[in-house]
Amino acid sequence: MDAYLAAIAIIALIYVLLSLGLTLQYGLTGLINFGHVGFFAIGAYTSALLALKGVPLILTFPAAAVLAGLSAWPIGLVSLRLRDDYFAIVTLGFSEVVRIVITSEKWLTNGVQGVPGIPRLFEGLQGFAAQAATLAVILAVTIVAVWMILRIAKSPFGRLIEAIRDNEEAVKALGKDPASFKIQVLIVGAAIAGVAGAFYAHYITYIVPDQFIPLVTFYVWMAVIMGGVGRVSGAVVGAAILMVFLEGSRFLRDIVPWISEVDMASVRIGVVGLLLILFVMFRPQGLMGDYTKR
Incomplete structure (x- = not known):
């Protein structure tokens, strides 16, 4: 039981990191990024x-953050001058391009066969001790990421990106260039997603392209919306709620045993989607949002 709870906690913290990156990009700056999983995969x-x-x-973890962040730079240069809806489409296309490249470049990524035998964080430890050590490291990194984004949000830079989110034209009127600030935010958020991807790879120890589908981005958006858009605490709470939904839905099989294992995957997604709809209807500002607003 302890090993199971530790495993859930590790995956939940990986989703917290992904949610923090998206909170910085969308919650604080207003960037509609539908390709977050692409940076996760990189x-x-x-x-x-x-x-x-x-x-x-x-050294591999900083490299993951740097390469994921750098991959966001050209996307920003090309697309951040477009309207929000076009930017969302470009980022979604980017994540699919990343997945296709991973699938096609067999000489590097082994294609659909995936990459097995990835070293764990603590190879010298066994069983629950290794899980506990991994959990401690990712928890420490998550705390640093939370602290960093809180510092950004409270800094002059944070107030400026929030102004871009609320009224970009007014920021332009003040002589500022919103595009350059958006690119910086996109890079930082992508770097955080890259670190989350590194933790995921070294915890699972086997990665394939099918693990990095747009559904992962959808889950991260769910976490941000349920927790509260623009709230760092919302990213943490939302990721925790998401894991409760995802893991709790595994037990639907006990309630509806006549549904096959194959169909149960679709049922789980439907149940999670229904819960998101209920959140949007009855708590649109998220659990950590302003309770005086609807």
Whole structure:
């Protein structure tokens, strides 16, 4: 039981990191990023492939963050001058391009066969001890990420990106260039997603392209919406609620045993989607949002 709870906590913290990146991009700046999973995948494959080449993990994680962040830079240059809806489409297309490249470039990523044998964070430990150590490390990184985004939100830079979110034209009238600030935010958020991907790869120890589908981005959006858009605490609480929904829905099989295992996957997604609809209807500002507003 302890091992199961530790595993859930680790995956939940990975989703917290993803939610923090999206909170910075969408919650604070208003960037509608539907391709968040693309940066997640880049971080996972970067760290995994470098580790398999013998690079120490203390270097593979920064490399994952840097490469994921750098991959966001050209996207920002090309698309951030577009309207929000076009930017959302571009980011969604980017995530699919990343997945297709991972699938096609077999010489590097082993294609649909995936990358097995990825080193764990603590190879010298066994069983629950390894899980506990991994949990402690990812928890520490998550706390640092929360602190960093809170500092950003309370800084002059944070107030400026919030102004861009609320009224971009007014920011332009003050002589500021919103595009450059959006690019910076996109890079930082992508780097956080890259770190989350590195943790995921070294915890699961086996990654394939099908693990990085748009559904992952949808789950992160759910966490941000349920927790409260623009709230750092909302990213944390929303990710926790998401894991409760995802894991709780696994037990639907006990309630409706006549549904096959294959169909149950679709039922689970439907149940999670229904819960999101209920949240939007009855608590649109999220659990950590302003209770005086609807």
